Amino acid sequence: xxxxxxxxxxxxxxxxxxxxxxxxxxxxxxxxxxxxxxxxxxxxxxxxxxxxxxxxxxxxxxxxxxxxxxxxxxxxxxxxxxxxxxxxxxxxxxxxxxxxxxxxxxxxxxxxxxxxxxxxxxxxxxxxxxxxxxxxxxxxxxxxxxxxxxxxxxxxxxxxxxxxxxxxxxxxxxxxxxxxxxxxxxxxxxxxxxxxxxxxxxxxxxxxxxxxxxxxxxxxxxxxxxxxxxxxxxxxxxxxxxxxxxxxxxxxxxxxxxxxxxxxxxxxxxxxxxxxxxxxxxxxxxxxxxxxxxxxxxxxxxxxxxxxxxxxxxxxxxxxxxxxxxxxxxxxxxxxxxxxxxxxxxxxxxxxxxxxxxxxxxxxxxxxxxxxxxxxxxxxxxxxxxxxxxxxxxxxxxxxxxxxxxxxxxxxxxxxxxxxxxxxxxxxxxxxxxxxxxxxxxxxxxxxxxxxxxxxxxxxxxxxxxxxxxxxxxxxxxxxxxxxxxxxxxxxxxxx
Amino acid sequence: xxxxxxxxxxxxxxxxxxxxxxxxxxxxxxxxxxxxxxxxxxxxxxxxxxxxxxxxxxxxxxxxxxxxxxxxxxxxxxxxxxxxxxxxxxxxxxxxxxxxxxxxxxxxxxxxxxxxxxxxxxxxxxxxxxxxxxxxxxxxxxxxxxxxxxxxxxxxxxxxxxxxxxxxxxxxxxxxxxxxxxxxxxxxxxxxxxxxxxxxxxxxxxxxxxxxxxxxxxxxxxxxxxxxxxxxxxxxxxxxxxxxxxxxxxxxxxxxxxxxxxxxxxxxxxxxxxxxxxxxxxxxxxxxxxxxxxxxxxxxxxxxxxxxxxxxxxxxxxxxxxxxxxxxxxxxxxxxxxxxxxxxxxxxxxxxxxxxxxxxxxxxxxxxxxxxxxxxxxxxxxxxxxxxxxxxxxxxxxxxxxxxxxxxxxxxxxxxxxxxxxxxxxxxxxxxxxxxxxxxxxxxxxxxxxxxxxxxxxxxxxxxxxxxxxxxxxxxxxxxxxxxxxxxxxxxxxxx
Numbered sequence: 001x002x003x004x005x006x007x008x009x010x011x012x013x014x015x016x017x018x019x020x021x022x023x024x025x026x027x028x029x030x031x032x033x034x035x036x037x038x039x040x041x042x043x044x045x046x047x048x049x050x051x052x053x054x055x056x057x058x059x060x061x062x063x064x065x066x067x068x069x070x071x072x073x074x075x076x077x078x079x080x081x082x083x084x085x086x087x088x089x090x091x092x093x094x095x096x097x098x099x100x101x102x103x104x105x106x107x108x109x110x111x112x113x114x115x116x117x118x119x120x121x122x123x124x125x126x127x128x129x130x131x132x133x134x135x136x137x138x139x140x141x142x143x144x145x146x147x148x149x150x151x152x153x154x155x156x157x158x159x160x161x162x163x164x165x166x167x168x169x170x171x172x173x174x175x176x177x178x179x180x181x182x183x184x185x186x187x188x189x190x191x192x193x194x195x196x197x198x199x200x201x202x203x204x205x206x207x208x209x210x211x212x213x214x215x216x217x218x219x220x221x222x223x224x225x226x227x228x229x230x231x232x233x234x235x236x237x238x239x240x241x242x243x244x245x246x247x248x249x250x251x252x253x254x255x256x257x258x259x260x261x262x263x264x265x266x267x268x269x270x271x272x273x274x275x276x277x278x279x280x281x282x283x284x285x286x287x288x289x290x291x292x293x294x295x296x297x298x299x300x301x302x303x304x305x306x307x308x309x310x311x312x313x314x315x316x317x318x319x320x321x322x323x324x325x326x327x328x329x330x331x332x333x334x335x336x337x338x339x340x341x342x343x344x345x346x347x348x349x350x351x352x353x354x355x356x357x358x359x360x361x362x363x364x365x366x367x368x369x370x371x372x373x374x375x376x377x378x379x380x381x382x383x384x385x386x387x388x389x390x391x392x393x394x395x396x397x398x399x400x401x402x403x404x405x406x407x408x409x410x411x412x413x414x415x416x417x418x419x420x421x422x423x424x425x426x427x428x429x430x431x432x433x434x435x436x437x438x439x440x441x442x443x444x445x446x447x448x449x450x451x452x453x454x455x456x457x458x459x460x461x462x463x464x465x466x467x468x469x470x471x472x473x474x475x476x477x478x479x480x481x482x483x484x485x486x487x488x489x490x491x492x493x494x495x496x
Numbered sequence: 497x498x499x500x501x502x503x504x505x506x507x508x509x510x511x512x513x514x515x516x517x518x519x520x521x522x523x524x525x526x527x528x529x530x531x532x533x534x535x536x537x538x539x540x541x542x543x544x545x546x547x548x549x550x551x552x553x554x555x556x557x558x559x560x561x562x563x564x565x566x567x568x569x570x571x572x573x574x575x576x577x578x579x580x581x582x583x584x585x586x587x588x589x590x591x592x593x594x595x596x597x598x599x600x601x602x603x604x605x606x607x608x609x610x611x612x613x614x615x616x617x618x619x620x621x622x623x624x625x626x627x628x629x630x631x632x633x634x635x636x637x638x639x640x641x642x643x644x645x646x647x648x649x650x651x652x653x654x655x656x657x658x659x660x661x662x663x664x665x666x667x668x669x670x671x672x673x674x675x676x677x678x679x680x681x682x683x684x685x686x687x688x689x690x691x692x693x694x695x696x697x698x699x700x701x702x703x704x705x706x707x708x709x710x711x712x713x714x715x716x717x718x719x720x721x722x723x724x725x726x727x728x729x730x731x732x733x734x735x736x737x738x739x740x741x742x743x744x745x746x747x748x749x750x751x752x753x754x755x756x757x758x759x760x761x762x763x764x765x766x767x768x769x770x771x772x773x774x775x776x777x778x779x780x781x782x783x784x785x786x787x788x789x790x791x792x793x794x795x796x797x798x799x800x801x802x803x804x805x806x807x808x809x810x811x812x813x814x815x816x817x818x819x820x821x822x823x824x825x826x827x828x829x830x831x832x833x834x835x836x837x838x839x840x841x842x843x844x845x846x847x848x849x850x851x852x853x854x855x856x857x858x859x860x861x862x863x864x865x866x867x868x869x870x871x872x873x874x875x876x877x878x879x880x881x882x883x884x885x886x887x888x889x890x891x892x893x894x895x896x897x898x899x900x901x902x903x904x905x906x907x908x909x910x911x912x913x914x915x916x917x918x919x920x921x922x923x924x925x926x927x928x929x930x931x932x933x934x935x936x937x938x939x940x941x942x943x944x945x946x947x948x949x950x951x952x953x954x955x956x957x958x959x960x961x962x963x964x965x966x967x968x969x970x971x972x973x974x975x976x977x978x979x980x981x982x983x984x985x986x987x988x989x990x991x992x
Binding site: 013014017020028032036037039041044051219221222223224226237240277 | 509514530533
């Protein structure tokens with residue numbers, strides 16, 4: 001390979017083409033593939049991913065990165081791309097092919113046993129596979145290396161630079177501030193959200209979700225929305241970012257807030273610099289920052305009174321029968337009802353962090369050998385009783401509910417909470433920077449916010465770490481106080 | 497590489513995964529991709545195809561093929577796979593990367609100039625690009641090699657083993673038998689097809705086309721139908737074969753016969769042996785044989801009186817207003833109306849072969865240097881006058897109408913006629929083998945025919961050459977007389 005930046009760029013973009021192709025195949029699998037297509041589709045995706053991994057971890061590519069980074073005259077954005085790629089390369093090459101294959105087999109086995117265990121509502125079916133996975137994740141942490149705690153090596157794959165001692169502090173705040181705050185709310189007279197559970201015809205919901213996506217700035221010339229069993233956002237290039245949604249005709253919330261949530265993710269991906277396709281500066285900063293973009297639109301904007309002042313009339317027009325007796329204030333209170341639920345993805349936006357707190361405590365304890373996998377269901381149920389005051393009726397509505405551990409994703413869950421907390425902090429800053437922001441939103445005009453997010457967050461790709469970005473945008477590192485301020489202001493208004 | 501059949505199989509299937517992935521990306525591009533997605537999609541497809549080509553033409557792979565074919569104890573189906581792959585390998589390695597890139601650039605330029613030329617209705621815009629392409633195709637023929645005529649090297653890529661002297665004989669028959677037969681038909685009183693040109697609502701057409709696909713045995717668990725500007729069939733595996741169609745609410749024929757045509761192609765692909773995925777025995781025999789499968793369903797079955805005796809009642813039920821005054825006999829005559837048309841794809845099934853005859857004569861003459869590209873429009877128009885008695889009003893309804901030459905496809909057009917002629921010969925044999933075939937079809941039961949096609953044609957993949965297959969199935973090589981027999985019987989019934 002000639003040792004030029006162009007060689008690096010071509011090489012990395014070509015590798016990215018393979019990942020993008022695998023993404024198209026995965027998208028199709030979820031939305032349009034006929035049932036019998038699964039067998040060969042799986043091997044096609046595996047071939048693409050394997051080839052991309054092989055090409056990325058070639059030692060000649062590593063040599064190229066080192067050689068280029070040794071040059072003195074490298075302009076700044078190019079240097080940053082190379083640095084980030086070297087970080088990725090270093091991590092990727094620490095796991096050899098034999099380990100990656102062992103892990104891949106364990107995940108495949110874990111996934112199938114998890115499906116079976118859920119169906120049979122029998123944790124012991126999943127238990128041996130989870131034991132294997134936990135052992136492998138500890139081995140992975142050792143191979144990757146860490147300074148302080150093996151969990152850090154795992155967390156770093158999803159939230160580069162973030163450490164478990166920071167999570168410990170953050171979740172201590174959740175325990176000490178959010179848990180009692182929510183407990184107080186639960187004691188207050190409940191709000192009414194019955195209007196959500198009427199028949200909302202699918203086609204009208206679909207049209208309203210398209211309206212919502214357009215309204216938050218999602219570009220339909222560079223994306224599309226389809227149905228899938230589980231909503232997701234997927235990127236083939238910054239010029240083709242797709243979202244999916246699901247529907248429940250008996251619950252208006254299902255499609256509405258999944259659309260705006262995925263729309264927030266997609267807006268980020270559409271806002272990444274297109275000329276940096278396949279390079280770090282063309283990629284999202286971290287999972288936590290990614291989640292901040294979806295949560296900000298879903299919660300700070302999409303569950304706010306100003307937003308619905310602008311859009312409730314349109315909603316009433318589409319569903320006159322269902323919403324004729326509901327005022328916008330009642331609607332706002334109903335969609336923010338606080339009620340503990342055993343299932344994470346059906347949780348309100350405050351209890352949600354209790355679910356994450358519990359998963360963080362448990363997965364870290366398993367990695368530390370402070371919790372045997374066999375004792376997971378008991379530990380799970382105890383924590384749900386302690387934090388949410390809930391009795392968990394069965395493991396498939398308890399510790400078997402999420403796919404993440406079965407997929408070998410340890411260190412992933414906390415990024416959901418990080419996302420919400422970043423969202424609160426970013427949104428507070430946006431309100432300071434744009435004095436009339438909530439008035440504009442109340443008039444149906446989101447343009448100032450979109451521009452603010454584009455300039456302050458999207459445009460930078462992976463140039464900054466999450467912490468650097470947060471300090472650059474808000475003047476300080478992640479600070480849980482912003483989320484509490486947001487929660488207090490909003491829920492004292494709702495629960496008076 | 498270890499020199500085992502398993503190594504060969506894994507290698508080739510992995511290469512096929514890349515082509516299959518490129519096919520998914522191409523399908524998505526035609527049916528669902530948002531407009532801005534085009535830029536990066538093109539490079540993703542190019543990366544996949546380039547990588548597949550590189551892997552296939554590696555000399556180590558050639559060594560493996562030679563080593564395996566040198567073994568004595570190779571069982572027959574494995575030997576045949578290796579032989580076919582060596583044929584492909586030999587052809588592929590005759591064109592080096594520099595040539596392939598030059599050709600690829602010329603095609604890209606040719607395509608864009610062709611689009612412009614059509615828009616401007618100005619052949620001279622396309623002419624220089626076509627001159628370059630013809631020169632390159634002659635160079636390609638020289639590189640690939642041929643015994644008799646350079647055209648053979650080009651034709652062989654689409655119809656392996658077929659030669660231009662055979663096409664000369666075949667098209668001499670077309671000129672001597674079909675041209676006067678159709679001229680006589682044109683002199684007879686015309687049939688009425690006005691019922692086709694009413695408003696046929698899109699959704700009802702769509703439902704009827706699904707009904708048609710199901711009826712001819714297309715498996716919707718291993719495929720799906722979508723809309724695209726130009727109908728096509730595309731294969732990701734024998735377990736995921738998709739078709740597309742288009743609609744014209746003012747012309748019922750557009751969707752109906754495009755669906756059954758593509759359905760015939762897809763039925764072939766779904767009938768290929770799934771355990772031979774990616775290997776020659778899992779692939780179609782030739783373009784001519786492929787087209788025989790689409791034409792047989794479109795014309796021999798889909799424009800026959802028995803078929804519509806079974807399905808016209810269903811059609812009338814869906815379009816009661818449009819078809820209340822039409823009998824099935826009138827319908828049958830109308831859908832088989834013979835009328836010369838300047839556009840190939842809007843032609844009836846007999847005039848169609850005049851369009852191919854003309855293209856064959858012209859492309860062969862250009863390859864032979866017996867026709868200068870500059871003289872193409874004049875030559876084109878003269879032949880349309882001679883064979884179809886038509887004055888061509890403008891080049892974009894004349895020699896600029898098809899994309900094939902702009903794509904560098906010389907030797908492709910004849911496979912359309914070969915397909916129809918094979919279809920007539922196969923169908924005649926099927927009628928002999930299944931004495932009650934047309935009665936069954938008249939009762940809406942296509943199962944005997946589907947089974948006959950599965951057993952006699954689909955199951956063999958590329959085991960036989962087209963000629964071997966034809967002789968095996970019908971007892972003789974391709975014989976144009978079967979098509980004339982079919983045409984005489986059918987059209988003497990229609991034009992009395």
